[in-house]
Amino acid sequence: MSKARIATTWLDGCSGCHMSILDMDERLLELAGKIDVVFGPYVDQKEFPENVDVTLVEGAVSSDEDLEKILKIRARSRLLVSLGDCAVTANVPSMRNSFGPKKVLERAYTENATLRPGPPQGGVPALLPASRPLHELVTIDVFVPGCPPSADTIYYVLNELLEGRCPDLRDKSNFG
Ligand code: SF4
Secondary structure, X not given: OOOEEEEEEEOEOOOHHHHHHHOOOOHHHHHHOOEEXXXXXXXXXXXXXXXXXXXXXXXXXXXXXXXXXXXHHHHHEEEEEEEOHHHHHOOHHHHHOOOOHHHHHHHHHHHOOOOOOOOOOOOOOOEEEXXXXXXXXXXXXXXXXXXXXXXXXXXXXXXXXXXXOOOOOOOHHHHO
């Protein structure tokens, strides 16, 4: 049987959700028998590949680069998992939404800068007017809330998807 092609990535997130993926510990070895990780921070692959079976995305959509990425990821993934509260609700990144991008950039790069204050001149993705949860931009197949979701939850979700089932996160006895 061929292995499932799995990808993970993060947009505007802190990488904590990816730490939870690593927290699956020895269960990663068991998963390695069933999956190929074809994209993510754990593999050296620059371009998001075609024909991915399941993609787990951490973080909100906050910049034009995030938007470009999530549209490409959606087009190339059979199942898209919104992983963690930043992806599901925009969570921490959305704390800047009431101020607007200009004020946020001034605060970060001028008011709080001691060395060469001023907004970045190129090389930094432009902020969108607001940080937004993934489902406002693309269709999501599975929502996995939590900040971060536990390793047990992620393990359960992945196994259910690999078995062709829809994970039921309402019943916590499903994942310890
Ligand atoms: S949901 Fe929590 S752990 Fe995950 S990226 Fe957001 S802040 Fe970090």
